[in-house]
Every structure is written in structure tokens, then in C-alpha cells.
Amino acid sequence: MSNYVKDCIAxxxxxxxxxVEFHQTVEEVxxxxxxxxxxxxxxxxxxxxxxxxxxxxxxxxxxxxxxxNGKIQVNKGYRYQFSSAIGPYKGGxxxxxxxxxxxxxxxxxxxxxxxxxxxxxIGGGKGGADFDPNGKSDAEIMRFCQAFMDELYxxxxxxxxxxxxxxxxxxxxxxxxxxxxxxxxxxxEGVLTxxxxxxxxLNGRTEATGYGIVFFANAMLEANGTxxxxxxxxxxxxxxxAWGTAMKLxxxxxxxxxxxxxxxYIYDENGISGEKVDFMLxxxxxxxxxxxxxxxxxxxxxxxxxxxxxxVKADLYIPCATQNEVLIEDAKTIVAxxxxxxxxxxxxxxxxxxxxxxxxNGVCVGPSKAANAGGVACSCxxxxxxxxxxxxxxxDVYKQxxxxxxxxxxxxxxxxxxxxxxxDLVKGANIAGFLKIAEAMMAQGIC
Numbered sequence: 001m002s003n004y005v006k007d008c009i010a011x012x013x014x015x016x017x018x019x020v021e022f023h024q025t026v027e028e029v030x031x032x033x034x035x036x037x038x039x040x041x042x043x044x045x046x047x048x049x050x051x052x053x054x055x056x057x058x059x060x061x062x063x064x065x066x067x068x069n070g071k072i073q074v075n076k077g078y079r080y081q082f083s084s085a086i087g088p089y090k091g092g093x094x095x096x097x098x099x100x101x102x103x104x105x106x107x108x109x110x111x112x113x114x115x116x117x118x119x120x121x122i123g124g125g126k127g128g129a130d131f132d133p134n135g136k137s138d139a140e141i142m143r144f145c146q147a148f149m150d151e152l153y154x155x156x157x158x159x160x161x162x163x164x165x166x167x168x169x170x171x172x173x174x175x176x177x178x179x180x181x182x183x184x185x186x187x188x189e190g191v192l193t194x195x196x197x198x199x200x201x202l203n204g205r206t207e208a209t210g211y212g213i214v215f216f217a218n219a220m221l222e223a224n225g226t227x228x229x230x231x232x233x234x235x236x237x238x239x240x241x242a243w244g245t246a247m248k249l250x251x252x253x254x255x256x257x258x259x260x261x262x263x264x265y266i267y268d269e270n271g272i273s274g275e276k277v278d279f280m281l282x283x284x285x286x287x288x289x290x291x292x293x294x295x296x297x298x299x300x301x302x303x304x305x306x307x308x309x310x311x312v313k314a315d316l317y318i319p320c321a322t323q324n325e326v327l328i329e330d331a332k333t334i335v336a337x338x339x340x341x342x343x344x345x346x347x348x349x350x351x352x353x354x355x356x357x358x359x360x361n362g363v364c365v366g367p368s369k370a371a372n373a374g375g376v377a378c379s380c381x382x383x384x385x386x387x388x389x390x391x392x393x394x395x396d397v398y399k400q401x402x403x404x405x406x407x408x409x410x411x412x413x414x415x416x417x418x419x420x421x422x423x424d425l426v427k428g429a430n431i432a433g434f435l436k437i438a439e440a441m442m443a444q445g446i447c
Contacts, residue, residue, distance in 0.1 A: 001031060001034065002038075004044050005030050005049070009031075012026045012053045021102045021105075021324075021348070022101075024106065024324075024352060025106045025348055027352065029434070032427040033431060035419040035431075036431055039419075042442070043438055048441055048442075052083060055082045055125075056082060056084060059152075060076065060077070061076075061078075062074060063131070063147050067143075068137055077128070077148050078101065078129065079126075080101075081108075081125040081155075082109055083123045085123060086436060087123045088161055089124065089162070090111070090122035090124065090125065090162050091108055091125040092107075093126075093127045093169045093173075093177075094127075095144075096128070096130070096131075096167050097132045100130065103128075103323075104128055106347075107126040107166070107347060108126035110347060110348060111124035111126055112124030113369045113429065113433030114368075116432075116433040118408065119404065120404075122379075126166075127152070129144075129148060133173070141172065141173065141176065148177065149181050149184070153184050153185060157189075162190065162383055164376070167239075171206075175195070188200075194382075202385055202397060203393060203397055204378065205378050205382060206244070208397075209244055209374050210243060210248060210374075211244050211245075211247070212373060212404075212405045213241070213244075213318060213343060213374065215402050216409055217318065217341070220343065220409060220425065223413065224423075228249060228254040228316065229253035232254075233254045233256050233315065234316075234317050235249075235319070236260040236265070236308065236309055236321040236325060237319075237320035238260065238280050241320045241345055241346065243277065245318060246277045250274075258272075263305060263306065265304050265309040265312075266294050266302070267302045268298065268302075276294070310337075314339060315339065316339070317342045318344075319349035322346050324350070328354050330354060331353075331358050332357065334363065335358065342358055343371050344366060355367075359426065364423075365425060367426045369429050373408055374401050374404070377400075377404045378400075381400055381401075409425070415427075419431055
């Protein structure tokens with residue numbers, strides 16, 4: 001590892017103590033960039049890495065709201081605006097009790113490269129709160145969202161920062177957030193994406209991330225002489241990402257055999273398609289766990305409690321649940337199963353150690369910052385739709401999404417070939433995403 005990269009990683013860890021997820025993503029990205037600095041020493045002179053690993057702005061605020069029992073509750077809200085070099089900050093809001101600065105910074109840093117890879121004019125940011133929407137009434141969630149926006153509105157705008165949803169923030173929460181923003185500012189503008197179709201939302205946005213993952217995975221497979229058609233596929237999760245992934249896998253002729261929840265996974269050797277996929281979404285919207293109800297409803301399927309789906313043999317694995325859901329022991333299981341293809345669906349699905357083990361054992365890996373960029377790509381399309389006061393048809397959105405995902409794959413493959421002389425989408429994604437940002441930062445001077 002070069003001294004410059006090593007020093008920047010150490011500096012980031014020193015300045016952000018205890019934020020292990022942020023440390024992980026910074027190390028993963030920066031170690032891929034060493035050959036870039038050999039070719040472009042001017043980037044080191046301009047302190048590009050020191051600047052990029054430090055958010056342009058970090059906002060922390062109190063969120064005070066009243067629950068249904070009349071008791072005052074206090075949560076902590078965040079928005080980290082990492083880079084506006086190529087466009088307004090863009091990235092989701094996450095509501096979960098696990099949210100703390102390390103989670104938001106990791107997501108915001110990754111978002112910079114993901115957004116850059118799309119080729120669209122959007123920078124990187126992320127936000128959220130340590131609020132748990134599970135078990136809360138609609139009225140409580142509305143009051144929390146309104147209180148959250150009462151502070152956040154000062155820091156966002158259609159040309160400044162455009163948040164979207166993420167874990168714990170779906171269509172309901174986006175609606176409450178947007179309503180409060182509109183009330184406070186007296187402006188109806190595209191300040192949030194993931195809106196409802198009757199008030200500025202984009203056709204196809206709900207399934208966009210999952211569709212994009214499959215488009216990317218199929219491009220990766222085709223580059224290696226095969227395709228998803230006829231493949232047995234194992235995925236995790238049962239939310240919007242897993243749902244969209246399941247729909248597109250079925251459409252392209254794959255056989256999906258697993259989904260998962262926090263208490264285990266479902267194995268359905270008959271394939272998860274048709275009404276079974278529809279049932280996933282029904283359960284997600286109900287807030288119930290998916291595993292036991294699925295097994296009860298569909299004979300022939302099996303619920304495996306307390307385990308991950310990677311023990312099921314498959315041709316392709318796509319984790320779609322949360323960060324670091326695939327660790328080194330999981331990677332060893334995947335390799336032992338004889339699998340040659342693995343594509344991350346959730347943000348930073350895998351530990352750095354797991355990714356290294358998979359690649360060292362001949363598994364072709366599609367990284368999340370490239371593979372799951374379809375969601376933010378469609379968010380940017382929604383921004384353009386709002387700015388142009390128009391409405392795109394679903395087929396127009398899907399065509400744009402497909403072209404963007406193929407472009408991302410090709411950019412990653414080309415960067416890997418140029419700097420490493422081989423097909424390595426993990427390193428290629430980091431380099432292709434970084435170069436666009438670095439060039440913009442150089443052009444704009446020290447700012």
C-alpha cells in the first residue's frame with residue numbers, strides 16, 4: 001500500500017474514532033486507488049483523498065416529538081453532505097435504532113461513488129435518525145417525520161440536496177416529510193424523491209433498485225459467457241430491493257429459491273415467482289416478518305430458523321438485506337457450494353475480508369456501489385421529471401435504467417482493464433467512480 005493511501009486511511013480512522021463501517025468503506029475504496037495516484041500525482045498534491053473522506057458538511061440535530069400516549073420522545077437526526085463536486089447532494093434517509101454517525105458516513109461516502117458511476121449530475125450525501133418505525137402508529141410516524149423535517153428543511157433543496165428513502169423510510173414516510181417541507185417553505189418542488197405517483201413521483205421507482213441489480217448482474221454474467229436465464233439464484237431480504245430483484249430474475253428466466261428475514265430464511269425449491277413474489281410485498285407493507293407466514297401459505301417451501309440463505313446451493317448469490325450480511329464464514333460457504341458469481345444488492349453487503357476471499361477463490365463479484373445504483377439513477381430521473389414538469393412512462397424509465405446499468409458495468413470493466421489489466425469490477429467501480437469526482441474537484445479549485 002502506498003504511503004499516501006495508508007496515511008489517508010489512518011487519518012480518517014483517527015478523525016472518526018469508533019466508526020467502523022466508515023473505516024471499512026474508506027479502506028476498501030482507497031486501497032483500490034493506488035495505481036490512479038501513480039498516474040496522477042497531481043491528485044495527491046491537491047489532497048483529493050483528505051478532502052473526499054471529510055464531508056463538506058455534517059448536520060446533527062435533535063428531533064422532539066410526542067407519542068400516542070402524550071409522552072415526549074427525543075431522537076437524534078443526521079445529514080452528512082459528502083461531495084457536491086458533480087451535482088447536488090443525493091442520497092437516502094435511514095430510520096433505524098442502529099443509526100449513528102459511522103453508518104451515515106459509510107453510506108454517504110459510498111453514495112459519492114455510486115452516484116458518479118451513473119454518469120448523472122448528482123453528488124453524494126446520506127442522512128437519517130435513530131428512530132425505529134417498527135411498532136409505531138401512522139400518527140406517531142407522521143409526527144416524527146414532521147419534527148425531523150422541521151430541522152432538515154434548512155439544509156436541503158432541489159439544487160442543494162435531494163434526499164430519498166432508505167431502510168425505514170418508504171412511501172409513507174416520504175409523503176409525511178414532503179408535506180411538512182411544502183408547508184414550511186410554501187414551495188412545491190422536487191426536494192425529495194420516491195414521491196407518490198399522484199404528486200411528482202416516478203413510474204417504476206419502487207422496483208428500480210432491484211431491476212438495476214439484475215441488469216448489472218446479467219451484464220457481468222454475459223461478460224463471462226453466460227446469463228441469468230436458467231440459473232438458480234439465492235437472495236436475502238424481502239423488502240423493496242429483494243422484491244424488485246425477484247421480479248426481474250423471474251422475468252429473465254432465472255429460478256429464485258430463497259428469500260430471508262431477520263429470524264431465518266425461506267427455501268422454496270419450486271421457485272419463488274408469481275403470487276409468491278406478490279406475497280413478499282404484502283408482508284413487507286404489513287410490517288410482519290416474512291418467513292413463517294410464507295412457509296405456512298405455500299406448501300413445499302421450508303423455513304430455516306436462525307440461518308442465512310447462503311448455505312443453499314445456487315449459481316448466483318445476491319444479498320439484498322443490509323450491510324455486512326456476508327462475512328468470511330459465509331464467503332467460505334459460498335465458495336464451498338461451487339458458486340462462481342456473486343452480486344451485492346444491499347449497500348456494502350459484504351465485509352472486506354469476505355470480498356477478498358470470494359475473489360481469491362475465483363468468484364466473480366459485482367460490488368454494491370455499482371450494482372445497486374439503479375435506485376439513485378431513477379431518483380435523478382425523477383428530479384429531471386420534476387424540473388421539466390413532465391411525466392415519464394414506465395417503459396421510458398426502464399429503458400433509461402437499463403442503459404445506465406449497462407453503462408456502469410462497462411465503465412467498471414474498462415477502468416479495471418486500464419489500471420489492473422484484468423476484469424475486476426470491485427476495483428473498477430472504485431476507480432471509475434473516483435476519477436469523475438477527482439476531475440471535477442481539480443477543475444473547481446480548492447473548495
